[in-house]
Amino acid sequence: MTDRLPHEKGFHVSWDQLHRDARALAWRLQDTSPRDGWRAVVAITRGGMAPAMIVARELDIRAVDTISVKSYNHQAQSEPRIIKSPDIDLVGDGEGVLIVDDLVDTGKTLEVVRALLPKAHVATVYAKPMGREMVNTFVTEVSQDTWIFFPWDMALQYVEPYRGT
Numbered sequence: 001m002t003d004r005l006p007h008e009k010g011f012h013v014s015w016d017q018l019h020r021d022a023r024a025l026a027w028r029l030q031d032t033s034p035r036d037g038w039r040a041v042v043a044i045t046r047g048g049m050a051p052a053m054i055v056a057r058e059l060d061i062r063a064v065d066t067i068s069v070k071s072y073n074h075q076a077q078s079e080p081r082i083i084k085s086p087d088i089d090l091v092g093d094g095e096g097v098l099i100v101d102d103l104v105d106t107g108k109t110l111e112v113v114r115a116l117l118p119k120a121h122v123a124t125v126y127a128k129p130m131g132r133e134m135v136n137t138f139v140t141e142v143s144q145d146t147w148i149f150f151p152w153d154m155a156l157q158y159v160e161p162y163r164g165t
């Protein structure tokens with residue numbers, strides 16, 4: 001264990017903030033959606049599941065599938081691996097399909113997903129500069145040296161007063 005994180009800055013996202021930002025993503029996607037709407041949403045698990053549910057709810061998309069790509073163990077990155085693919089009969093080559101993830105960082109996860117579904121529209125709630133080009137639509141950009149902390153990875157806890165007794 002080191003006593004420093006590899007990232008200088010922390011961007012802490014509450015459930016409330018995530019809900020607002022995922023809704024903002026849905027509203028942004030409305031402008032680029034196909035005429036008859038998206039055929040299906042594919043969430044990149046696990047982080048994409050909560051945002052994908054909110055987007056699917058806002059845009060009234062009932063067909064929701066998942067693709068599981070594992071690339072991080074805590075903050076250590078390894079080569080991304082597809083652990084579970086979506087139903088190919090449903091998603092085809094990605095035409096009319098919306099892929100949702102919580103964030104893009106280096107873009108390696110999306111490289112793998114885009115290779116499988118080249119015609120899909122890719123949306124993330126947050127984006128870092130290195131991976132931004134891999135995403136068609138996102139809401140908020142943070143700097144590359146920022147680590148985004150999601151609500152499912154955090155808990156409320158006591159902190160000492162700023163000015164001790």
Ligand SMILES: O=P(O)(O)OC[C@H]1O[C@H](OP(=O)(O)OP(=O)(O)O)[C@H](O)[C@@H]1O
Nearest residue numbers: 045046047071072104105106107108109
């Ligand atoms: O752009 P990249 O550098 O590839 O990183 C982004 C991906 O990393 C995280 O997933 P992770 O692999 O940690 O799995 P998880 O969603 O199950 O937490 C995050 O949810 C993105 O899917």
Ligand SMILES: O=c1[nH]c(=O)c2nc[nH]c2[nH]1
Nearest residue numbers: 072105146147148149150
């Ligand atoms: O929780 C996370 N926050 C991040 O900033 C990040 N980048 C890649 N994978 C990540 N997971």
Ligand SMILES: [Mg+2]
Nearest residue numbers: 045046047048
């Ligand atoms: Mg993920």
